[in-house]
Amino acid sequence: MEERDDLIVNESYALNAKHSEEEGVTIRKKIWMVTAILAVLTIVEIFMGVFFKRNGTFMWETIKLGFIILTLVKAAYIVLIFMHLGDERKNLKYVLLLPYSLFMLYLIFIGLYEGLAVQGLHTFLG
Amino acid sequence: MSGHAQAVDTKTLWGGGQSPFGISYGKMMMWYFLASDALTFGGLLVAYGFIRHASADPWPVGEQVFQALPFLSGAYPLIYVAIMTFILIVSSVTMVLAVEAGHRMDKKGVIKWLGLTVLGGLIFLGSQAWEWAHFIHGSGGGFQVNQPITVNTTSPEGETLPMSLKTGDWVHFPSELGHAYEHALEHGDKIEVRNGKVVITSTAHDNHGHHGHTHGAEHATATVKEYDLELILNKYVLERIDGKDYANMKVTGADAEKLMNSMVEHSVVFGANMKKNEYAVQQQYANFFFFITGFHGFHVCQGVIINLVVFIMALKGVFEKRGHYEMVEKVGLFWHFVDLVWVFVFTFFYLI
Numbered sequence: 001m002e003e004r005d006d007l008i009v010n011e012s013y014a015l016n017a018k019h020s021e022e023e024g025v026t027i028r029k030k031i032w033m034v035t036a037i038l039a040v041l042t043i044v045e046i047f048m049g050v051f052f053k054r055n056g057t058f059m060w061e062t063i064k065l066g067f068i069i070l071t072l073v074k075a076a077y078i079v080l081i082f083m084h085l086g087d088e089r090k091n092l093k094y095v096l097l098l099p100y101s102l103f104m105l106y107l108i109f110i111g112l113y114e115g116l117a118v119q120g121l122h123t124f125l126g
Numbered sequence: 127m128s129g130h131a132q133a134v135d136t137k138t139l140w141g142g143g144q145s146p147f148g149i150s151y152g153k154m155m156m157w158y159f160l161a162s163d164a165l166t167f168g169g170l171l172v173a174y175g176f177i178r179h180a181s182a183d184p185w186p187v188g189e190q191v192f193q194a195l196p197f198l199s200g201a202y203p204l205i206y207v208a209i210m211t212f213i214l215i216v217s218s219v220t221m222v223l224a225v226e227a228g229h230r231m232d233k234k235g236v237i238k239w240l241g242l243t244v245l246g247g248l249i250f251l252g253s254q255a256w257e258w259a260h261f262i263h264g265s266g267g268g269f270q271v272n273q274p275i276t277v278n279t280t281s282p283e284g285e286t287l288p289m290s291l292k293t294g295d296w297v298h299f300p301s302e303l304g305h306a307y308e309h310a311l312e313h314g315d316k317i318e319v320r321n322g323k324v325v326i327t328s329t330a331h332d333n334h335g336h337h338g339h340t341h342g343a344e345h346a347t348a349t350v351k352e353y354d355l356e357l358i359l360n361k362y363v364l365e366r367i368d369g370k371d372y373a374n375m376k377v378t379g380a381d382a383e384k385l386m387n388s389m390v391e392h393s394v395v396f397g398a399n400m401k402k403n404e405y406a407v408q409q410q411y412a413n414f415f416f417f418i419t420g421f422h423g424f425h426v427c428q429g430v431i432i433n434l435v436v437f438i439m440a441l442k443g444v445f446e447k448r449g450h451y452e453m454v455e456k457v458g459l460f461w462h463f464v465d466l467v468w469v470f471v472f473t474f475f476y477l478i
Contacts, residue, residue, distance in 0.1 A: 019229040027226050035219045042215065046208045049189060049477045064478050071473040075466055082222045082462045092147040092154070096161055104168050111172040115179030122182045 034081045041070050156456045160463045163425075167467050170421065171474050174414045183407045184363040188476040190373060191362050191405050194260055199301075207476050210253045211468065214426075217246025218465040221433075225458045228451025233440065236454055240437045243461065247430035254423045261415060264397025266304025268296050268361070268404045270390040277385060279359055279375035287367070289359055289375060296407065297377075297385050298361040303353045308396045319386045322379045324353045355382045362405050415475070422471055425464050432457050 019027065045067060052063050080086035085093055139146050147154055178185050189203035196206075220242040227235025276290045291297070299307060306326060310317050315328040329348045359375040366372075377385060395404045403412035436457050445451045 018231060019226070021230065024226060024230050027229075028223065031219065031222050031226065035215070038215050039212070042208065042211055045473070045477060046204055050203050067473050067477050071469055074469050078218065078462055078466045078469065082218060082465075083459055089148045092149065092157070095147075096157055100161055100164060100168075103165070104172075107168065107172050108175070111176040112179050115176040118176075118180035119182050122180070 030081065034077050038074055038077060041074050045070055150452065152456055153452070153459070156459050160459060163463065164467075167418075167421075167470070170414075170418050171470060174418065174474065177408070177410045177414070181408050181410075184365070185408070186362040186406045186411055187364055187373070188478075190364075192257075192476060194265065196256055204476060206253070206257065207472065210250060210257070211472050213246055213250045213253065214465050214468050217243050217250065218462055220246060221458045221461045225451075225455050228445070228454040231446070231451070233443070233446055236440045236445075236451060237437065240433060240440060240454065244430055244433050244437055247426055247433065247461075251423065251426055251430065254419065254426070258416075258419075261412075262397050262399065264304075264395075264404050266299040266301045266358075266361075266404075267308060267394060267396035268298035268304075269395070270294050270296055270393040271385060271388045272390045273388050275384065275388055277359075277377050277381035279377050279381075281372055282374050282376075287372075289365075289367075289372075291359070291385075294390075294407075296361075296404075297389075298358040298404065300356055300358060303356065304396065306351065306353055307394070311394065319355060319383055322355050322383065324355050324386075326351045326353070354378075355386070357382045357385055418471055418475060422464070422467055425467065429457075429461050429464050433461065 048063055048066060052060060085096070138144075145151075145154075149157075188207075192207055193201045193203040194206065195202045220239045224236050224239035224243060227239055271291050272293060274290065274292055276288055278286060279289045280286050298304070303324060307317065307324070309315075310326045310328065313328060315326050318325045318327070327348055327350050355378065357377045359377060360373045364371045364373045395402045397404060398412040398415070400413065400416070401409070403409060405411055436453055439445065439453065440451070445453060
């Protein structure tokens with residue numbers, strides 16, 4: 001039978017799995033790496049937030065999009081590395097991430113779209 | 127982290143006797159709980175987005191509302207929140223190091239890193255308490271005007287231009303004057319506006335006993351204090367005029383007197399509570415601040431308690447006896463989730 005990596009990807013986080021000292025060194029190196037990335041991204045966000053004035057221009061809209069992308073990158077690092085969901089089996093990973101992402105995308109769309117419609121109504125009725 | 131891939135067909139995997147997800151029941155349930163909790167926070171942030179998009183009035187700007195630091199005066203936009211974010215990220219790192227130590231059965235390592243995680247959590251909670259206290263207390267307060275009015279204003283860069291207010295628009299006090307005004311209102315002192323000054327005359331009270339005590343004659347002397355009258359427009363919002371953004375516009379002299387004289391009676395607000403707030407026309411702004419950061423703080427509080435319990439268990443050698451440190455991993459998942467939520471709150475409540 002062909003090897004199915006979607007069935008057993010990695011058992012190194014199983015209940016009885018122990019990490020050796022060498023494995024520990026590798027994992028810690030990765031942790032510090034991610035720490036540095038998260039710190040740098042947060043500093044970049046602060047600078048973007050402080051130096052760009054808020055207004056309705058294309059520039060600010062782009063900055064806002066940048067914030068959201070940086071946030072998603074940070075979230076991905078936390079979930080996949082710190083919570084080591086990236087090391088879990090694919091079936092667990094997708095059973096958690098896919099339904100949640102789909103539902104949230106829908107909720108964000110409908111929430112903001114309806115919000116704007118209500119604002120339009122307020123403006124229209126004075 | 128070498129994965130040893132085995133060939134197992136689906137029937138065997140889902141046929142019972144082993145975990146199809148390759149994780150224990152406890153960890154899986156923690157993940158499911160986190161997914162449902164993530165829906166709660168997602169729902170809250172979308173509700174915030176809905177109200178903000180539905181509002182026709184300008185929404186407060188995070189860097190103008192949150193710019194204070196403890197023990198320091200002056201404006202440090204978003205610095206305090208950034209420090210809080212760092213504290214939480216660092217405590218997330220110490221937590222992942224505790225989990226890593228657990229996988230090597232390193233009891234000392236687990237105790238050290240978990241202890242630091244608890245400490246980080248407590249520091250974050252303390253910071254949030256200060257932030258709440260500052261938000262509730264406010265930075266000077268403000269009032270609404272009872273008629274359309276046009277005044278001359280000066281920008282922080284020294285540019286002068288006239289600005290028009292509608293009925294019900296907000297005018298803010300600078301910090302020192304605002305707090306003196308608040309104190310005077312609380313004590314029923316006489317407040318007069320004349321010659322570009324606010325004159326506060328206080329009689330018959332000292333700082334200690336003004337709850338119906340009869341004071342001796344030595345307390346009954348009137349004290350008069352004068353403050354330069356200076357008011358601020360657009361303290362928490364930005365207004366775009368001819369392609370340029372204007373905030374923190376200063377109004378002084380006769381124009382400021384004109385604003386004080388058009389004050390809507392009892393419209394003076396200091397800080398924020400569940401009924402009114404000085405930051406925004408929209409009360410939902412304060413309510414969402416209280417609810418979202420409060421609900422997150424509640425999670426941090428739970429996390430600190432759970433971490434502390436597991437810390438004591440590790441100290442007593444419970445996991446050493448059990449043969450694995452999976453409990454550290456489970457509470458670690460919850461703790462990282464708390465950090466994750468803060469990353470989103472930070473972006474959507476403070477930055478954007």
